[in-house]
Amino acid sequence: MSVADQGRAPARMRVVTPGFGGRLAHAGLGLAGLALLLALWWAATDLLAAEGSFARRFSPGDALPALAALVTGPDLWTHVAVSLKRVLVGLGLALLAGVPLGLLIGASRLAEAAATPAFQFLRMISPLSWMPIAVLVFGVGDAPIYFLLAFAAVWPIVLNTAAGVRQLNPHWLLLSKSLAATGWETLTRVILPGILGHVLTGLRLAIGISWIVLVPCEMLGVQAGLGYFILDTRDRLAYEQLMAVILVIGVIGYLLDTGARAVIHRFAPGS
Amino acid sequence: MSAGSTLQASRVALRYPGAAQPVLADFDLDLAPGEIVSVLGPSGVGKSSLLRVLSGLQAPDAGTIAVDGAALDGVHPRLAIAFQNPALLPWLDLEGNVAFGLDFKRQPQLSRAERQARVDRAIAEVGLTHARHLRPAALSGGMAQRAALARCLARQPQVLLLDEPFGALDEVTRADMQALLVQIVADYRSAAVLVTHDIDEALLVSDRILLLGGAPARTIGEWRIDLPRPREDFVAELGRIRIEIVGTLRRATRPH
Numbered sequence: 001m002s003v004a005d006q007g008r009a010p011a012r013m014r015v016v017t018p019g020f021g022g023r024l025a026h027a028g029l030g031l032a033g034l035a036l037l038l039a040l041w042w043a044a045t046d047l048l049a050a051e052g053s054f055a056r057r058f059s060p061g062d063a064l065p066a067l068a069a070l071v072t073g074p075d076l077w078t079h080v081a082v083s084l085k086r087v088l089v090g091l092g093l094a095l096l097a098g099v100p101l102g103l104l105i106g107a108s109r110l111a112e113a114a115a116t117p118a119f120q121f122l123r124m125i126s127p128l129s130w131m132p133i134a135v136l137v138f139g140v141g142d143a144p145i146y147f148l149l150a151f152a153a154v155w156p157i158v159l160n161t162a163a164g165v166r167q168l169n170p171h172w173l174l175l176s177k178s179l180a181a182t183g184w185e186t187l188t189r190v191i192l193p194g195i196l197g198h199v200l201t202g203l204r205l206a207i208g209i210s211w212i213v214l215v216p217c218e219m220l221g222v223q224a225g226l227g228y229f230i231l232d233t234r235d236r237l238a239y240e241q242l243m244a245v246i247l248v249i250g251v252i253g254y255l256l257d258t259g260a261r262a263v264i265h266r267f268a269p270g271s
Numbered sequence: 272m273s274a275g276s277t278l279q280a281s282r283v284a285l286r287y288p289g290a291a292q293p294v295l296a297d298f299d300l301d302l303a304p305g306e307i308v309s310v311l312g313p314s315g316v317g318k319s320s321l322l323r324v325l326s327g328l329q330a331p332d333a334g335t336i337a338v339d340g341a342a343l344d345g346v347h348p349r350l351a352i353a354f355q356n357p358a359l360l361p362w363l364d365l366e367g368n369v370a371f372g373l374d375f376k377r378q379p380q381l382s383r384a385e386r387q388a389r390v391d392r393a394i395a396e397v398g399l400t401h402a403r404h405l406r407p408a409a410l411s412g413g414m415a416q417r418a419a420l421a422r423c424l425a426r427q428p429q430v431l432l433l434d435e436p437f438g439a440l441d442e443v444t445r446a447d448m449q450a451l452l453v454q455i456v457a458d459y460r461s462a463a464v465l466v467t468h469d470i471d472e473a474l475l476v477s478d479r480i481l482l483l484g485g486a487p488a489r490t491i492g493e494w495r496i497d498l499p500r501p502r503e504d505f506v507a508e509l510g511r512i513r514i515e516i517v518g519t520l521r522r523a524t525r526p527h
């Protein structure tokens with residue numbers, strides 16, 4: 001099949017093309033990569049590190065049983081729930097601020113010209129830099145974390161929403177004009193459904209960023225969450241648990257991204 | 272102002288901001304109920320601009336448009352416009368696309384049952400009942416254009432304004448669509464202004480042909496075609512009009 005043919009193939013074809021065997025091989029390769037990662041971890045802590053050295057304490061041989069114990073106990077799940085709630089609130093705030101802002105910037109060349117340099121500037125500052133200010137303004141607790149997560153997550157949502165608006169089919173807008181649509185009708189019946197794929201793509205990026213920023217955010221001034229739990233295991237010198245929590249963070253992040261991809265596939269196929 | 276006209280334009284002029292001269296000047300039209308008028312002209316002459324003015328999407332710089340004798344001010348619920356691009360919304364199925372806009376605040380208020388009845392009738396009229404739950408991506412070009420026509424019909428338009436609606440279709444599909452247009456206008460007791468650059472399309476479909484030419488564009492020729500349809504049996508008569516049209520076009524574009 002030539003490149004040109006693939007470009008014109010209907011969506012149904014793409015699922016068929018790799019075939020069941022192809023997908024199985026794909027998944028097998030992924031598993032092999034994960035196994036290699038595990039082997040490297042094991043080699044670094046058990047083969048290369050000297051007998052009795054500090055590094056040995058991070059061995060998968062200790063971490064995996066610790067993980068099993070954590071997963072069956074209640075503590076880990078409390079921290080996971082707290083962390084997920086924070087990410088959810090942060091993403092909700094980022095959507096509330098980011099979608100309207102993206103709509104404005106996508107719709108108005110003037111707004112775009114005015115906002116782009118400022119956004120590029122703000123986007124490049126690690127959200128963690130605002131931590132002291134956030135704590136000063138919002139006090140200790142969940143509020144500064146919500147703020148920091150929203151601040152980290154808002155940019156991909158703004159930029160993708162704006163890109164979606166710019167790529168709206170002008171014929172759709174002409175159609176809604178010819179039907180005497182009100183501004184609200186144009187927004188809710190044409191623009192928002194028309195940019196859904198872009199917004200969801202922005203949301204997926206935002207989920208990834210939030211999850212990465214979350215852990216360091218939770219290392220300051222709070223008493224629960226996965227970031228707090230990491231420091232807690234360190235303070236208790238429970239290094240096998242520390243490694244186990246790191247595994248948990250990776251797995252949940254992976255699941256979040258997979259979930260976001262599934263949502264995009266379901267509600268905005270092809271974007 | 273003639274009493275019988277459903278859509279009337281008198282001395283309409285349009286000039287785009289910054290353009291050296293107007294695109295349209297002194298354009299007149301009297302569209303009778305049930306009538307199909309083709310506006311024929313080379314590309315770039317101003318046909319699309321004219322249709323946008325007639326539809327109320329674009330305000331003219333001079334002159335007036337009237338629907339049933341009432342001056343047009345912005346888009347009108349009983350004027351339906353369709354373009355070469357069917358502009359179907361990909362997130363709605365065919366039925367959703369045909370129903371699109373019927374429930375808008377500034378459209379005539381209809382009960383849910385009335386809306387559904389109109390949608391059903393419009394989809395049946397264009398022969399797409401079997402495809403009513405398909406998404407636009409699954410429709411062929413001809414089916415998509417039928418769906419766009421059905422979306423116009425669901426509004427029970429007094430006048431259909433069509434801007435080269437069949438321009439992107441293959442010849443066989445286009446012939447089907449031309450026949451469908453004639454049937455639709457009769458069934459819905461509507462009238463139509465069909466913009467086209469295809470002389471044969473104009474000859475096969477119209478009761479009247481207006482030839483647009485010059486810059487600014489004005490009507491440089493007008494032909495009434497009182498032949499029954501389908502017109503394929505009247506090749507000789509149509510051929511004579513065709514020659515007149517081509518001749519008028521050639522005289523208009525000949526350098527002075």
Ligand SMILES: Nc1ncnc2c1ncn2[C@@H]1O[C@H](COP(=O)(O)OP(=O)(O)O)[C@@H](O)[C@H]1O
Nearest residue numbers: 287288294312313314315316317318319320321
């Ligand atoms: N929105 C617009 N703004 C400025 N000029 C326009 C616009 N639309 C069309 N024109 C100009 O008006 C002329 C007629 O265009 P158009 O009405 O699209 O012609 P046609 O449909 O006959 O091909 C062209 O010269 C075109 O460049």
Ligand SMILES: [Mg+2]
Nearest residue numbers: 318319320434
């Ligand atoms: Mg045109």
